[in-house]
Amino acid sequence: MRNLINILDLSVEEIAELISVADDIIANPAKYRHVCDDKILATLFFEPSTRTRLSFESAMLNLGGKVLGFSDANSSSSTKGESVADTVAVVSGYADIIAMRHPKEGAPMVAAMHSTIPVINAGDGGHYHPTQTLTDLLTIHHEKGRFDNLVIGLCGDLKFGRTVHSLIEAMSRYSGIRFVLISPEELKLPSFVKQEYIKDKNIDYVQSTSLEDVIGELDILYMTRVQRERFFNEEDYLRLKDSYILDKAKMEKAKADMIVLHPLPRVNEISTEVDDDPRACYFRQAHYGKFIRMALIMKLLEVKA
Ligand code: CP
Numbered sequence: 178m179r180n181l182i183n184i185l186d187l188s189v190e191e192i193a194e195l196i197s198v199a200d201d202i203i204a205n206p207a208k209y210r211h212v213c214d215d216k217i218l219a220t221l222f223f224e225p226s227t228r229t230r231l232s233f234e235s236a237m238l239n240l241g242g243k244v245l246g247f248s249d250a251n252s253s254s255s256t257k258g259e260s261v262a263d264t265v266a267v268v269s270g271y272a273d274i275i276a277m278r279h280p281k282e283g284a285p286m287v288a289a290m291h292s293t294i295p296v297i298n299a300g301d302g303g304h305y306h307p308t309q310t311l312t313d314l315l316t317i318h319h320e321k322g323r324f325d326n327l328v329i330g331l332c333g334d335l336k337f338g339r340t341v342h343s344l345i346e347a348m349s350r351y352s353g354i355r356f357v358l359i360s361p362e363e364l365k366l367p368s369f370v371k372q373e374y375i376k377d378k379n380i381d382y383v384q385s386t387s388l389e390d391v392i393g394e395l396d397i398l399y400m401t402r403v404q405r406e407r408f409f410n411e412e413d414y415l416r417l418k419d420s421y422i423l424d425k426a427k428m429e430k431a432k433a434d435m436i437v438l439h440p441l442p443r444v445n446e447i448s449t450e451v452d453d454d455p456r457a458c459y460f461r462q463a464h465y466g467k468f469i470r471m472a473l474i475m476k477l478l479e480v481k482a
Pocket of ligand 1: 225226227230300309442
């Protein structure tokens with residue numbers, strides 16, 4: 178039985194296969210409409226979500242399966258003190274596969290250790306978000322047509338940004354990658370990611386506090402939100418929240434074929450005036466999430482069209 182806790186749980190070849198299945202789902206949706214007819218997905222979301230939970234649910238419904246779960250920890254028995262281990266031991270008897278989001282780093286890993294059905298990490302605190310990365314990779318595949326020889330700028334909250342951590346891990350396995358890490362000093366990439374996935378792999382990188390200074394070099398700009406929910410101190414959040422705002426003036430300094438990605442939700446970090454720019458891919462990116470999650474559910478349940 179396979180789980181997806183970290184994007185590196187999937188080999189580069191398996192990611193290529195998932196992308197190929199997702200492309201076939203996009204081209205031939207009817208072929209996949211009943212492949213999970215007798216299967217149930219449990220979405221256990223201990224933290225808020227729009228895209229991840231709803232795209233997982235839409236994915237399972239589009240495969241013919243059914244969905245149960247909760248979208249708020251307060252409506253689960255965790256409020257009575259039930260552990261993650263006990264929760265998944267019980268849910269293993271009600272469903273065939275679990276997608277779990279949790280504010281505590283490592284919770285989906287604990288879940289996987291106590292589950293008899295596959296567990297997918299749908300985001301754990303400031304740690305990892307592997308299915309967002311699969312979504313990002315499907316978007317890059319469609320928009321850039323390659324995973325190698327790319328200059329990738331990651332901008333905003335690189336410290337707590339779980340989507341950033343997982344994307345760096347994933348891209349560190351391709352050749353000719355250069356990372357441009359753009360953040361305030363206080364929100365720099367943590368050493369557990371920088372050392373293992375950039376420095377130890379001799380990947381070219383530069384750090385900057387200015388988006389304007391580096392935007393012209395980038396093939397991909399991955400914007401992220403400064404996340405209020407990860408701060409202990411409201412004052413620090415208010416001071417840092419508008420550190421970077423991508424607007425039309427900054428886009429004029431970017432390459433004509435640079436793409437802008439964002440896992441969403443956004444707050445102020447991308448001005449809505451950028452939304453009409455053909456290089457703004459973030460809404461297309463959110464839509465790709467459903468198709469790659471369909472491919473992932475099929476892989477972990479070992480079902481074929
Ligand atoms: N990208 C993402 O994880 O969005 P949600 O928090 O809405 O699921």
